[in-house]
Each structure stands twice: as structure tokens, then as C-alpha cells.
Amino acid sequence: MAEIKLILARPIQLADQVTKAADEATSCKQECADLKGKTERLATLLRQAARASSDLYERPANRIIKETEQALDKALLLVLKCSGNGLMKRVFTIIPAAAFRKSFSQLENSIGDVSWLLRVSASAEGRGDEYLGLPPIAANEPILGLIWEQIAILSTGSPEDRTDAAASLVSLAKDSDRYGKRIIEEGGVGALLKLLKEGKVEGQENAANAIRLLGRDPENVEAMIQAGVCQVFAKILKEGPMKVQAVVAWAISELVSSYPKCQDLFEQHYIIRSLVSHLAFETVQEHSKYNITVNKATSIHALVLANNAKTNNVYKAADDDDRQLHSRILHPMGNRTPNQMHAVVTNSMNMLSGGAVPSTTATPQPSHMEGHSLSSNGKHIIPHHSPYLHHAHSGPSTKGRELEDPATKTKMKAMAARALWQLAKGNLTICRSITESRALLCFAVLLEKGEQEVRHNSAMALMEITAMAEHDPELRRSAFKPTSPACRAVVEQLLKIIEKEDADLLIPCVKSIGHLARTFRATEKRMITPLVQLLDEREAEVSKEACIALTKFACTDNFLHINHCEEIIAAGGAKHLVQLVYFGEQSVKLDAVTLLCYIALHLPDREELARAETLPVIEWASKQSQLTQDEAHERLLHEAANKLELFQSRGPRGGYH
Known part of the structure; x- marks a missing residue:
């Protein structure tokens, strides 16, 4: 590097000056001769470094050259003291022997440092099997020397050595966050990304694991984003081996969890599309009814697109690529009878397309709608909502993926679901992109038949998506319409898990049903009873989340709150809530009394x-300071008590206090 070559000029010049001054020494001639010998050795190494400056590892090079310059400065001052000409100067200039010993040591250390720098920066062939050891400059911080060595090997070593070096960095990053910061500071990210793009499978896995561990710190993530991690991850998810893709998906989830600001950056690199493709592989069967064309545009936006031939051609190409990509996707049950979940999806799709012309006799549709496809929920995908749909590629190729072992496929799905979970958290744009793909159908199928980790991550992803849908009417209407096949399939599985009370999945599934409270019709009552049953002598966290979910059905903001309150009462919710208010844990009482107040207000x-x-319960609760700290809750208690007092003034009055 030109910059390193420039900073090497000064120490080389100093070395020449020390050599010249040593020749002119009039006192301590032996010591000066020894200094000259060491300086000449050092000068030779410095000139070698200058010739190889373009190959030097920059971080240690800068530090070593600076230390070497300081050592030569001190040596020059020492030698100049020995070259005085005057008698008085020679008599009164006292140079302690320790000064020479210290200078000898500094020069020897500099020789060792520069020699190490040349060896560590050499190519694998030039270095051979020589043990590099630690440079003297890192004697007080051995870890720094180890980090330098491993990063240098990552850049110039053989494939096997690079794999081992990445594994060493994984170990260091796992041991300490401080070591992770040093790896980032010393330029390790670029070397890891290079290995991830070019290395063997094991080396790629180690590199991705190292990046995942480094991503636990937000500042590290920001540095990795600037180094180009998004581009490399996108390339691997599209073209890499599945084992590596699984680790990359895991790394994405860690980076996004630590630094949520990078969510949109990952989406801009079409990573959502690749993850959904991995999720769909061998999960949902490719079916002609999944892509339906219609006879006319149904929105102003579609009419505008109809006049833009260039845009339509791009979308058509993308859809053609998508169909080609997924034409080989098979259901995991093979030729056996489809399971119940798949039957739900198929029947829903048949109902959705009941009026469509069969694909064998379908007439060509107008070109202005060829750029549109139908999402898993039966809604037209608006291209500007899903930036990754503009990409000409359709995610990772299916070639070779069928040959992967089942454990790798399961790991890939688990990590893809985990990454989508973290990417969807609090991000409306990404949630919209996910719901406009086949991801919801995939989540529904995986909740039923997936391995435990896959099911857990799928449930968490659905929880985040439904949380955004709760607060965004447009997303709620488009993705979770009651007639949507994907919505029906998802709700079916959520309710099954709640009814079975699967401990690992219960909380996220209860939350998801609560988030969807405003999407259910008046005739749909089956979700209330399982939630009410969770109020009866369950763990505090379960009862709390059940109360919160039921409150979203019973609150005034829900248009069908009367219907839902009636169903809660019919399922025996009142008596369970009274017990929770009196005898439940403190964390549950507030949510239980809030739900009870809404029921009392409406019925x-x-x-x-x-x-x-x-009524006695609400009156008692209104006197408890921990239940009335919030003004809104205090007002709700007061209104509920007044309503009950008005309608049940002749009812039984208990002896509660």
C-alpha cells in the first residue's frame, strides 16, 4: 500500500543516520558498533517491507512501524552523544551502560516485529509450515498477536489454514465480547467475508459463525454493514451450500436482533425473498391455483401499471422466473395422502378459485395484468409494496437442494424462520412483503408438522407479523381477511396449539390470536373458549397473556365486543376472572380486572x-393502590362499578372487603 510505503521512509532514513553516526563515534565505540550491526539488520528488513508494502497486513504494520521509528530515534540520540569532538564534551558526557542495553533490546524487538510482519504477510507458499509465534510488540497482549495472526492467515493462507483461522476467531469471539471488538478493529470482517465468498464449505460455515458471534454488539453490526455483509449474505442465500445458508440465516437473525436499523438494508438486498424461498422448499406444494390471472384491473394502481409496458415486462419476467424456480417443489409427504394441514390449504385454494377457468382451457389474459400474481391470501400483490419482487431472480436454486440430508433441511427452515422473525419485528414494510409471499402458508404447515425449533421460530414470526397487523388496518385487511386461505390455515394451527397447551408455543400463539382479535367475524366463536380455559389455574404468564388476548376481543375498540363478551361469559370466564383478581399473582391481577371491567361495561x-x-370484586379492586395507579384503569373501574350498580342493585352483595 502506498500509505505504508510512505510511513516506512522515515524509519529507513533514521536507520541510515544511526549507521553513519555510529561510524563517527569517538567514545563507546564497541557499543556503537553493536548498535550499528542491529540497525543494519533492521534497515534490511525495513527495505524488504517497503518492497512488499502492497502485501503487508495494514493494522499491525502501522503499529510496528511506529514503534520501530521510536526505537531508531532513541538509538540515534544515543549514538550522537558518542560522536562529540570536544575534550570537555567527552569528559562530561556520561552515558550509562543501561542506556545501551535498553536500546539494544528495543532494536532487537523491532527486528523481531518487522520479521514477524513479513512472515505473517507472506503468501501460504512463501510462509510454508513455519510457526509464526507472537511478535514482541504483542508480548503484553498475546490475544492481539493471535488475532493478527489469524486474520493474516484468513487473507493469505491455504484453504485449510483459512478454515482453521476462522474457527479460531469463532472461539475468540465466543469467549469474550472484548475479543470480538478487537477482531472488528483489526480488520477481521473483510477477511471473514472474503472467506465466506470464496472458501470451502467448512471455512464458509466458520466465517458465517464468526460473523454471527461478532454481531452480538450493535457497533460491530454497524461496522459489518459498512464492510458489505448484506451483499455477501444475499449472494450466499441465493447460491451457497445449504449448510452455509443455514448459518448465514442464523447470523442475519443475530445481526438484526442486535441492530434493528439494518432490517431495511437486508430487505433491499432481496434477502426476504431468499428466506421465504428456503421456507417454502418442500413445505407447500407448487400449484397452478397459487398464481391466478384476472380479466381486469381492480385498482387505480393496476390501471396505471396497465399503461406502463416496460414495468409490466419486468414483472412478467420475474413471475416467469418464479414459476421456473418452484416448479420442482414437492410436498414432504411425497405420494402419500396429504396431511390435514395440506388439505386445509388445498381446499381453501379450490374455494378461492371456484369461478376461475381451468388452467387447461384458460384463454390468454390481457398483458396489463401479467405482472400481477396472487399471494397466498388471495390478494393481488402490489409490486411497490414488495421491493424484492422487482428482482429478476427468484431466490436460491432448487438444484441440488433435494439431495441435502433431512437434518440440514430442517436446520435451514429453522434458521430461515428465525431470520424472518427478527426481520419482521416492528417493521411494517417487511411484514407486508412476507404476507404477500407464500410465507403464511409455510408457517401454517410448519406449525403442524415441523420440528420443535422450526415450530417455535414460525410461531414467533407469526406473533411479530400479527402484532404489526393489529396496528395497521391495511395489513390486517390484506393479509388476514377471514376468507384468506393463509389466514384460515394459520388460525387453525394457532387454535390447535392453544387447545393442546403446547408449553413451548403457547405464549406466542395466544398473543397472535389476540393480535388478530379484530379480524374475526361474529359467527366465529371457537377461539374464545380455549383462551378462557387458560384462565383456570394455569401458570401466571399464561393466564396473563390469555387475559390480554381476551381483552382485545372484549374492549370497546373491537366492533364485535358484545358478541365476544357474551362468548366469554358463556365459557365461564367471569368466575375465573374473579378468582384471578382475588387470588392470582400480582402480575395477573391488573389484566384480569381490566377484562372483567370491559365485560361488565358491555353486559x-x-x-x-x-x-x-x-360488583364486589370491582369495588374491592378500585380500593387497591396497585390496581389504580393508572388513570385510565381507575376510570374504567369506576365506570364498570357504576354500570353494575345500576343493573344489579338488587343482586347478591358479597362480604368482600
């Missing part, structure tokens, strides 16, 4: 509330 005349002695 104050119900006999079940009187029998459960709801």
Missing part, C-alpha cells in the same frame, strides 16, 4: 356476572 345485566359477584 352489566347478565346473571352470570351477578352470580360471580363481579
